[in-house]
Amino acid sequence: xxxxxxxxxxxxxxxxxxxxxxxxxxxxxxxxxxxxxxxxxxxxxxxxxxxxxxxxxxxxxxxxxxxxxxxxxxxxxxxxxxxxxxxxxxxxxxxxxxxxxxxxxxxxxxxxxxxxxxxxxxxxxxxxxxxxxxxxxxxxxxxxxxxxxxxxx
Amino acid sequence: xxxxxxxxxxxxxxxxxxxxxxxxxxxxxxxxxxxxxxxxxxxxxxxxxxxxxxxxxxxxxxxxxxxxxxxxxxxxxxxxxxxxxxxxxxxxxxxxxxxxxxxxxxxxxxxxxxxxxxxxxxxxxxxxxxx
Numbered sequence: 608x609x610x611x612x613x614x615x616x617x618x619x620x621x622x623x624x625x626x627x628x629x630x631x632x633x634x635x636x637x638x639x640x641x642x643x644x645x646x647x648x649x650x651x652x653x654x655x656x657x658x659x660x661x662x663x664x665x666x667x668x669x670x671x672x673x674x675x676x677x678x679x680x681x682x683x684x685x686x687x688x689x690x691x692x693x694x695x696x697x698x699x700x701x702x703x704x705x706x707x708x709x710x711x712x713x714x715x716x717x718x719x720x721x722x723x724x725x726x727x728x729x730x731x732x733x734x735x736x737x738x739x740x741x742x743x744x745x746x747x748x749x750x751x752x753x754x755x756x757x758x759x760x
Numbered sequence: 761x762x763x764x765x766x767x768x769x770x771x772x773x774x775x776x777x778x779x780x781x782x783x784x785x786x787x788x789x790x791x792x793x794x795x796x797x798x799x800x801x802x803x804x805x806x807x808x809x810x811x812x813x814x815x816x817x818x819x820x821x822x823x824x825x826x827x828x829x830x831x832x833x834x835x836x837x838x839x840x841x842x843x844x845x846x847x848x849x850x851x852x853x854x855x856x857x858x859x860x861x862x863x864x865x866x867x868x869x870x871x872x873x874x875x876x877x878x879x880x881x882x883x884x885x886x887x888x889x890x891x
Contacts, residue, residue, distance in 0.1 A: 668852060672855070
């Protein structure tokens with residue numbers, strides 16, 4: 608049932624805009640390209656890795672393998688506890704598959720419009736999208752992962 | 761059909777989390793107060809975790825002596841839970857992203873009806889402790 612969020616996408620007249628899912632952490636909404644999203648789960652059974660280094664919350668089993676569970680909160684300015692979030696996005700980013708706890712997920716849809724992002728508003732985003740009447744940054748997970756590994760996220 | 765053989769692990773608690781150590785790499789376990797060898801390493805410190813414990817707390821703990829290929833490492837453990845057996849097919853390797861951030865963790869051990877465990881990479885612990 609969760610995967611229907613991907614399958615029942617709203618269609619757009621502008622094919623140049625990427626299909627995205629709007630996800631929320633607390634009151635912060637960001638758009639994630641649907642192409643990155645492999646599955647939307649409920650609250651996942653995360654095995655915590657103590658220390659919380661570089662945003663690494665823990666690991667979880669997904670489709671027969673272990674995947675890293677990462678906290679997106681600091682990247683979007685939301686400081687709530689990652690393990691209290693009710694949804695989990697499984698994302699494929701390059702050769703990495705990661706899981707990201709979030710609070711809410713809207714169905715995949717094409718944005719209404721795009722415009723350049725304010726550089727200081729959100730890290731790891733270069734453009735803002737209007738999705739369902741709400742403006743939000745388009746999150747770039749590959750930049751985020753690079754920064755996490757450099758300890759700069 | 762699962763044709764993988766079972767593997768035996770020592771389940772321990774340290775630094776606020778549970779870990780699995782392959783019993784094949786455990787030479788012996790003694791009360792920390794009775795340990796007379798070289799000063800033991802703290803698992804939390806080796807994992808890069810802030811693990812503040814008083815000397816009194818450490819006296820109530822155990823020292824697990826790890827041994828692998830002529831190398832030994834005494835390790836302070838908060839609590840020894842016991843020995844658990846897990847099918848090798850239920851030991852999932854950690855993804856490269858996790859290994860890069862936490863290189864002394866080797867895998868995720870899946871258990872039915874019990875919390876999954878982080879498997880320590882004994883070779884990495886011995887290697888890093890010696891550098």
